[in-house]
Amino acid sequence: MVKQQRAARTRRALIQAAAEAFTQDGFTSASLAAISRRAGVSSGALHFHFESKNALAQAVEDEAAAAFGQVTHRAALHGGTPLQGLVDATHVLMSLIAEDAVMRAGFALCRDVTRENDAALRGAWQRWVEDALSRAEQAGQLAEGVSVREVTTAIVAATVGLEVLGSTQEQWLSRDAVTRLWGLLAPRIARPRELSALSCGPSRPGSPRRPSAAPRPK
Amino acid sequence: MVKQQRAARTRRALIQAAAEAFTQDGFTSASLAAISRRAGVSSGALHFHFESKNALAQAVEDEAAAAFGQVTHRAALHGGTPLQGLVDATHVLMSLIAEDAVMRAGFALCRDVTRENDAALRGAWQRWVEDALSRAEQAGQLAEGVSVREVTTAIVAATVGLEVLGSTQEQWLSRDAVTRLWGLLAPRIARPRELSALSCGPSRPGSPRRPSAAPRPK
Numbered sequence: 001m002v003k004q005q006r007a008a009r010t011r012r013a014l015i016q017a018a019a020e021a022f023t024q025d026g027f028t029s030a031s032l033a034a035i036s037r038r039a040g041v042s043s044g045a046l047h048f049h050f051e052s053k054n055a056l057a058q059a060v061e062d063e064a065a066a067a068f069g070q071v072t073h074r075a076a077l078h079g080g081t082p083l084q085g086l087v088d089a090t091h092v093l094m095s096l097i098a099e100d101a102v103m104r105a106g107f108a109l110c111r112d113v114t115r116e117n118d119a120a121l122r123g124a125w126q127r128w129v130e131d132a133l134s135r136a137e138q139a140g141q142l143a144e145g146v147s148v149r150e151v152t153t154a155i156v157a158a159t160v161g162l163e164v165l166g167s168t169q170e171q172w173l174s175r176d177a178v179t180r181l182w183g184l185l186a187p188r189i190a191r192p193r194e195l196s197a198l199s200c201g202p203s204r205p206g207s208p209r210r211p212s213a214a215p216r217p218k
Numbered sequence: 219m220v221k222q223q224r225a226a227r228t229r230r231a232l233i234q235a236a237a238e239a240f241t242q243d244g245f246t247s248a249s250l251a252a253i254s255r256r257a258g259v260s261s262g263a264l265h266f267h268f269e270s271k272n273a274l275a276q277a278v279e280d281e282a283a284a285a286f287g288q289v290t291h292r293a294a295l296h297g298g299t300p301l302q303g304l305v306d307a308t309h310v311l312m313s314l315i316a317e318d319a320v321m322r323a324g325f326a327l328c329r330d331v332t333r334e335n336d337a338a339l340r341g342a343w344q345r346w347v348e349d350a351l352s353r354a355e356q357a358g359q360l361a362e363g364v365s366v367r368e369v370t371t372a373i374v375a376a377t378v379g380l381e382v383l384g385s386t387q388e389q390w391l392s393r394d395a396v397t398r399l400w401g402l403l404a405p406r407i408a409r410p411r412e413l414s415a416l417s418c419g420p421s422r423p424g425s426p427r428r429p430s431a432a433p434r435p436k
Contacts, residue, residue: 026332028247111329111382114244119386150398157390157399158372161379164329168337172375180368181375188406 011049013039015063018056019105023167027057028114057115064106064121067096072128082135083142083190084198089132090159091178091202093125097163098173107163126156141194151189158185175202229267231257233281236274237323241385245275246332275333282324282339285314290346300353301360301408302416307350308377309396309420311343315381316391325381344374359412369407376403393420 017039021030032053036046050056075089096103110119130152137148158181166173182200190198235257239248250271254264268274293307314321328337348370355366376399384391400418408416 024331026244026246026330028244029332108331111385112244113242113326114247114332122383146402150402153395153398154372154376154402157377157379157383157395158375159379160382161375161377164378164382165340165375167329177371177375180371184364184368184372184403184406188402 007049010039010041010045011059013041014046014049014056015059016101018053019060019101022057022060022112023101023105023108026114027053027109027112032056054115057109060102060105061109061117061121063102065124067100067103068093068106068121068124071096075132078203081141081194081197082132082139083194084203086129086132086136086155087182087186087198087200088203089128090155090182091175094159094162094166094173094178095175095202097166098170104167108167111164122160125159126152129155129159141191143189143191146189151185154185178202225267228257228259228263229277231259232264232267232274233277234319236271237278237319240275240278240330241319241323241326244332245271245327245330250274275327278320278323279327279335279339281320283342285318285321286311286324286339286342289314293350296421299359299412299415300350300357301412302421304347304350304354304373305400305404305416305418306421307346308373308400309393312377312380312384312391312396313393313420315384316388322385326385329382340378343377344370347373347377359409361407361409364407369403372403396420 014035017035018030021035021038024030025034030053032046033043035053035056036043039046050059071089071092075085075092078085078088093103097107098104106121109115109117110122130148133142133148133151133155136142142148142151162172162177162181171177179201186198186200187195232253235253236248239253239256242248243252248271250264251261253271253274254261257264268277289307289310293303293310296303296306311321315325316322324339327333327335328340348366351360351366351369351373354360360366360369380390380395380399389395397419404416404418405413
């Protein structure tokens, strides 16, 4: 049991180290030697867990995809309306990209020309945005004359842009930047009666949807 | 004179080939041998013109920056209002990224982790968007309650996103995609009286600003 725990911890450290190395150096330039060194494990231990650099990248991508699945699942559970779920998911995703090396690497690998890939994670985000907006339309949340297609174009492009800009200048991933984006888009996208209930800032689980309106106890 | 022309043509071919190779393989993975082969010149000719791969990348970036300068210069000349100039510049820039290997590489190098760089071209675009929006605000073009800062965030993020998405799926750089983006943003950004005169589609030099309104001669 202890042995299994140690193995799981080593695997975890390797995925984390690989994620950091892929983001920093790119897939091809990141060396397995540097990854095992960064993880603090021997090169033998790396090869015991992963047969190739490709297998490591696949593990990073799988883990990022699993975390992404949780983001969208939670947005559906807590978001209330489809539009609020979309705003919330954007905030959670951008803060994960800022803070979590595996999620950051998952998206960085999507645009890494040195690794053959189909940008699956970015594709999943794209499809989820479109699906959320279709649900918002069905729920009568979208403003008149606004199409799911044009809103999808704007939101997918803007969020992919935030991810790329944030890879070198972290303020693009900040809650302020995401709130500014939604503050601009929401009045154009949402039907007026939806707008008053829509919070463009980050939601906090268990807290009221508009935390700024509620004074905090001293 | 003939010799000078030949040298200029060789240099041109090398910059073009390097641009293609950097975009396709990344800076570090692109080899000088492959670049000279792609350009159809000897390795000696490459080294006569460029002392290193870095010097080649610099030449690509310089040429992309010069072309970018022309885009913004022309937008200022032909665009009429600051806001129309911004819309027009976005269209021209995205179509150049789609069609011109050097411009495409200029932006790809900005996000290439295998080359040390300060993303100068992307930074220049960012500053120009902000400057155009400040001029639009001074000219009374921006809708009430909309700030230069939030519009800059949205437009810089969305255009950077289009560039990245377009690097693997060209339809993101199409005039349709850019027109959709502006069709969504313009009614939120522009003062109502500006909106009716603003064309969200690509302008054609010498043609009326709204070509779709003018029937074409048969």
